[in-house]
Amino acid sequence: MANVKATIPKGTRDFGPTVMVRRNYIFDTIKKVFGKYGYQEIQTPTMENLETLTGKYGDEGDQLIFKVLNSGDYMLKAQGLKLSAEENTSKKLLPLISEKALRYDLTVPFARYVVMHQNEITSPFKRFQIQPVWRADRPQKGRYREFYQCDADVVGSDSLLNEAEFICIYDEALSNLGLKDFTIKVNNRKILSGIAGLIGKPDKIVDMTVAIDKLDKIGLDGVEKELLEKGFENKDLAILKPIILLSGNNEEKLNSLNSILETSVIGQKGIEEIKKTFSYLANFTLQKAKIELDLTLARGLNYYTGCIFEVKTNEAAMGSIGGGGRYDDLTGMFGKEGLTGVGISFGADRIYDVLEELNLFPSTVMEGTKILICVFGEAEENYALPLLNRLRSANIKAELFPFGAKMKKQMQYANEKDIPFVAVIGGDEMQSGLLSLKNMASGEQVKITVDGLIKKMLA
Amino acid sequence: MANVKATIPKGTRDFGPTVMVRRNYIFDTIKKVFGKYGYQEIQTPTMENLETLTGKYGDEGDQLIFKVLNSGDYMLKAQGLKLSAEENTSKKLLPLISEKALRYDLTVPFARYVVMHQNEITSPFKRFQIQPVWRADRPQKGRYREFYQCDADVVGSDSLLNEAEFICIYDEALSNLGLKDFTIKVNNRKILSGIAGLIGKPDKIVDMTVAIDKLDKIGLDGVEKELLEKGFENKDLAILKPIILLSGNNEEKLNSLNSILETSVIGQKGIEEIKKTFSYLANFTLQKAKIELDLTLARGLNYYTGCIFEVKTNEAAMGSIGGGGRYDDLTGMFGKEGLTGVGISFGADRIYDVLEELNLFPSTVMEGTKILICVFGEAEENYALPLLNRLRSANIKAELFPFGAKMKKQMQYANEKDIPFVAVIGGDEMQSGLLSLKNMASGEQVKITVDGLIKKMLA
Numbered sequence: 075m076a077n078v079k080a081t082i083p084k085g086t087r088d089f090g091p092t093v094m095v096r097r098n099y100i101f102d103t104i105k106k107v108f109g110k111y112g113y114q115e116i117q118t119p120t121m122e123n124l125e126t127l128t129g130k131y132g133d134e135g136d137q138l139i140f141k142v143l144n145s146g147d148y149m150l151k152a153q154g155l156k157l158s159a160e161e162n163t164s165k166k167l168l169p170l171i172s173e174k175a176l177r178y179d180l181t182v183p184f185a186r187y188v189v190m191h192q193n194e195i196t197s198p199f200k201r202f203q204i205q206p207v208w209r210a211d212r213p214q215k216g217r218y219r220e221f222y223q224c225d226a227d228v229v230g231s232d233s234l235l236n237e238a239e240f241i242c243i244y245d246e247a248l249s250n251l252g253l254k255d256f257t258i259k260v261n262n263r264k265i266l267s268g269i270a271g272l273i274g275k276p277d278k279i280v281d282m283t284v285a286i287d288k289l290d291k292i293g294l295d296g297v298e299k300e301l302l303e304k305g306f307e308n309k310d311l312a313i314l315k316p317i318i319l320l321s322g323n324n325e326e327k328l329n330s331l332n333s334i335l336e337t338s339v340i341g342q343k344g345i346e347e348i349k350k351t352f353s354y355l356a357n358f359t360l361q362k363a364k365i366e367l368d369l370t371l372a373r374g375l376n377y378y379t380g381c382i383f384e385v386k387t388n389e390a391a392m393g394s395i396g397g398g399g400r401y402d403d404l405t406g407m408f409g410k411e412g413l414t415g416v417g418i419s420f421g422a423d424r425i426y427d428v429l430e431e432l433n434l435f436p437s438t439v440m441e442g443t444k445i446l447i448c449v450f451g452e453a454e455e456n457y458a459l460p461l462l463n464r465l466r467s468a469n470i471k472a473e474l475f476p477f478g479a480k481m482k483k484q485m486q487y488a489n490e491k492d493i494p495f496v497a498v499i500g501g502d503e504m505q506s507g508l509l510s511l512k513n514m515a516s517g518e519q520v521k522i523t524v525d526g527l528i529k530k531m532l533a
Numbered sequence: 534m535a536n537v538k539a540t541i542p543k544g545t546r547d548f549g550p551t552v553m554v555r556r557n558y559i560f561d562t563i564k565k566v567f568g569k570y571g572y573q574e575i576q577t578p579t580m581e582n583l584e585t586l587t588g589k590y591g592d593e594g595d596q597l598i599f600k601v602l603n604s605g606d607y608m609l610k611a612q613g614l615k616l617s618a619e620e621n622t623s624k625k626l627l628p629l630i631s632e633k634a635l636r637y638d639l640t641v642p643f644a645r646y647v648v649m650h651q652n653e654i655t656s657p658f659k660r661f662q663i664q665p666v667w668r669a670d671r672p673q674k675g676r677y678r679e680f681y682q683c684d685a686d687v688v689g690s691d692s693l694l695n696e697a698e699f700i701c702i703y704d705e706a707l708s709n710l711g712l713k714d715f716t717i718k719v720n721n722r723k724i725l726s727g728i729a730g731l732i733g734k735p736d737k738i739v740d741m742t743v744a745i746d747k748l749d750k751i752g753l754d755g756v757e758k759e760l761l762e763k764g765f766e767n768k769d770l771a772i773l774k775p776i777i778l779l780s781g782n783n784e785e786k787l788n789s790l791n792s793i794l795e796t797s798v799i800g801q802k803g804i805e806e807i808k809k810t811f812s813y814l815a816n817f818t819l820q821k822a823k824i825e826l827d828l829t830l831a832r833g834l835n836y837y838t839g840c841i842f843e844v845k846t847n848e849a850a851m852g853s854i855g856g857g858g859r860y861d862d863l864t865g866m867f868g869k870e871g872l873t874g875v876g877i878s879f880g881a882d883r884i885y886d887v888l889e890e891l892n893l894f895p896s897t898v899m900e901g902t903k904i905l906i907c908v909f910g911e912a913e914e915n916y917a918l919p920l921l922n923r924l925r926s927a928n929i930k931a932e933l934f935p936f937g938a939k940m941k942k943q944m945q946y947a948n949e950k951d952i953p954f955v956a957v958i959g960g961d962e963m964q965s966g967l968l969s970l971k972n973m974a975s976g977e978q979v980k981i982t983v984d985g986l987i988k989k990m991l992a
Contacts, residue, residue, distance in 0.1 A: 080867040112950070
């Protein structure tokens with residue numbers, strides 16, 4: 075067996091012990107909040123049938139799906155295939171040699187799950203799912219080919235209570251993670267449709283929102299320029315301008331919109347939805363979140379049909395750390411029409427970076443082994459074993475460094491693993507029955523009985 | 534977009550809410566024990582470079598690795614390839630169209646991890662890892678193409694304290710899961726080598742152990758017959774017979790072995806290792822595990838070099854629910870020679886089946902939403918919202934069924950989600966300020982104030 079260089083595929087990551095406990099801390103914190111609001115965890119397989127995924131993410135998305143080669147003699151089915159140099163060999167061959175692919179997101183597998191298990195699930199079905207997904211994107215800083223998504227969705231309920239509760243979930247989870255200043259932006263697809271209808275260009279809603287969305291970056295002049303390039307006219311701009319520049323608090327914005335969209339049935343419906351969501355929300359105690367109606371918010375526009383959410387932290391320079399919205403036909407692609415749902419997603423990798431930057435990981439998160447027992451030789455090891463047993467019986471995380479290593483190496487081990495206490499056992503300690511206990515943070519060293527030690531570790 | 538049937542690849546599984554909480558309970562219980570003994574979690578990517586995996590699992594294993602197609606125009610590199618009908622097209626084409634594959638186990642990725650991160654890791658490196666693996670095996674009852682492995686290993690320490698602690702870990706984790714009667718079988722590769730040497734056939738150690746291993750199934754006659762067929766002679770059987778039939782407690786077995794292997798240096802070394810492991814173990818309090826020296830135990834023989842473990846439950850008809858052992862060269866395949874290690878594995882799927890069969894999942898594991906508030910209409914919903922907020926502020930898992938559904942459907946929802954309490958709010962309740970609280974298990978119904986309700990839910 076030839077030696078192989080120890081590397082991993084580009085765009086993928088190993089998670090070492092420190093990163094793992096921090097990631098688990100984030101996921102556990104979010105999971106707990108999901109659970110508090112009645113959301114239940116599910117998991118779907120890493121591989122889905124290729125036809126389940128194909129066509130769901132656009133042509134570009136299809137390209138980015140990792141396909142899995144059929145097992146065994148995968149070229150068997152392709153033997154009859156005649157290929158000429160001009161043909162797109164890869165494309166023609168694909169369905170013959172691959173039937174499975176790695177999941178690209180959690181939404182399509184969830185839709186597939188809902189239809190496949192429709193007779194078992196409780197409706198409204200509130201599920202959350204935290205699993206990796208894979209995309210053959212070009213890797214770059216902060217963009218990986220394997221990354222975790224963290225989604226919660228409810229399907230089968232059109233109540234806007236769900237929307238309000240998702241805002242509460244964002245608030246509670248992110249506040250529990252220690253964030254102190256973040257904004258949950260809210261918009262509604264129906265309002266955007268109303269605006270596009272108002273200027274008589276309902277089919278241009280995407281161009282319109284894409285341009286408006288850039289207000290922060292390119293300013294009003296830039297937005298107007300882009301709109302004109304996309305086929306909007308000066309009379310359209312006259313209508314759009316006050317909407318783009320809408321200011322004030324949420325109530326003031328809604329009032330202005332109400333006048334602007336007075337004649338738009340769909341626009342009024344969107345305003346109603348936002349108002350109802352906010353009125354639900356008024357009953358709930360929010361911790362740190364600011365709620366902002368933002369008409370430039372348009373994520374996943376060809377997908378969402380009602381409220382749209384996006385979360386941004388105001389404490390660090392970072393894109394969105396979460397988003398979601400309501401959709402009216404999640405499962406139509408699998409033959410079950412008209413199932414409405416709403417869902418949100420947490421951007422776990424970005425939240426990790428924010429917590430790290432703001433130094434928000436609590437030190438208790440890292441608490442592994444509490445005490446390391448260091449011994450000089452075999453006799454000391456024998457002396458130490460009953461102590462080790464007593465510590466563990468008292469449910470204290472304890473390790474004994476096997477005898478034979480130099481004390482320096484043992485101390486280094488404690489340091490590297492962030493073990494707060496080290497008990498050293500040598501000849502003196504065996505004779506006196508008093509252990510030397512070192513506090514690794516302060517450097518303080520005390521002599522202590524075994525009973526005293528156990529008491530101290532349990533304190 | 535054509536409708537697609539909602540199915541998943543054969544041999545893969547969806548995990549619904551009930552199964553998920555139970556699986557999490559198993560993994561969390563095991564994780565806690567790993568942590569108590571100083572083991573730290575890591576995760577490695579789902580995809581490894583194909584060359585990292587190839588050749589590590591034998592020819593048959595290589596066939597069972599799921600290969601991932603290169604992204605983009607994957608046939609580009611293969612355009613120069615001339616293939617004739619006689620050639621093994623699949624095999625020749627593979628390296629040109631696939632460079633990545635799904636991890637087949639956690640051991641090879643761990644070895645790769647250790648070498649790749651050798652300058653960062655703390656030695657001895659104690660890691661655990663709980664992740665899915667994929668094998669293109671023919672699916673059958675209890676055998677899946679995607680399943681979780683749950684491994685702990687320590688590398689960089691030859692102390693037999695590690696072996697003893699792994700026995701403790703098995704004992705503590707499985708006892709904590711509620712198992713009351715299970716056996717941790719122990720053997721040592723060096724004892725088996727000593728025996729094979731004793732009869733002058735060290736190269737036939739695998740044939741020998743494979744035959745001995747079948748004692749339970751085919752009896753002594755069967756074992757002897759198989760040994761003769763494999764080229765052993767009657768004089769070999771005369772030596773082997775007392776070893777195969779070795780009885781008594783562990784001490785008695787070790788004493789007999791000591792005489793039998795008196796002249797075998799390696800055999801004596803094996804006996805010493807077992808004795809030292811047992812002497813470490815004598816210091817530790819075991820809960821439910823029985824420890825049994827079993828010379829017929831030979832799992833992964835071409836891999837293990839020292840102690841070998843296997844765990845069996847005596848409460849249910851089930852194969853091994855765990856196993857492991859010491860190996861002397863984990864990382865040689867990646868160019869780092871002579872790193873010794875020892876590791877164990879928990880068979881999570883089988884443990885799940887055992888707990889289910891023995892009804893050992895605690896009812897608290899399922900505790901999701903504690904109380905569902907049911908309302909008759911919008912006015913009642915408005916009345917209920919502040920209550921919902923108070924419940925959640927008190928950290929009680931609570932849901933409100935959005936108004937509009939029939940009471941029967943709401944009750945069904947509570948039933949299906951195993952929600953223990955339902956508070957019904959109608960006109961009477963709004964007028965009196967007393968809620969109707971139903972205990973779903975007993976059917977008992979009481980009138981209660983909001984304060985009383987919160988108190989009861991917190992109790």
